Amino acid sequence: MSDVLEQTERIESTMLDSPWVTIVWNDPVNLMNYVSWVFRTYFGFSRAEANVRMLQVHHDGRAVVATGSREEMERHVEAMHDFGLWATLARAGE
């Protein structure tokens, strides 16, 4: 599954030419319905997309939720910390 994840990150970064990603990590505290709600509310994901990403966090331990410039990703990470989600940013493909 991590291969698929890396591949997804690589494809996203290649297609968008955006070298940074926002990653949300699994933690034992955050409720699944809350994480899904955050993804829909903040990123504007559809219900289906939000659930896919939420389940990816839950099962794979992490999910890439955004790709773009470093400044943009820092804003997303700060917003995720506002929601109490465990998020980091990194260069795509790392």
Added chain:
Amino acid sequence: MKAFRRSRHQFVAVFNPDEAGTLSILASQLIALLEDLGSREADPAMLRLLPDAYSDDAEASAEFRRFTADDLASRKATNARRIVADLATAAAATSATAVKVNAQAAEAWVRSLTDIRLTIAARLGIETDSGDGSRDTQSPDPALLDLYDWLGFVQGSLVDCMDR
């Protein structure tokens, strides 16, 4: 406690006075913790509330924290104050009282309930997610664990209402 349900444009739950009082105290304790930011850098709860932004770059994480921590802590404290204010009547009552939370306040509630649960999880040493609902705690404290579960129930019921 009766779980949150939607009533037109707001969300309503029924709290016993002791339940409202307990949640109000927890929210106040969170505010005190956030106001004491500078002296709590090594506090595991603080690391859950304001986690590292870079998983493998301590320097960049420290810089990110320098630019964002005060504002994040201030917004988190504002959210917690919303809970204290909304619970004031129910906490002072002598019988179970309906607590009405409007849509805007609900956003503060779910964020702050997360922060309170993150703090308690850090105290309990809840660090791993078994995926089957059971918890691996380092220092089991049954009363605190019950409280943690109850807060999850409160938050979950509110998110369910907001999610529709």
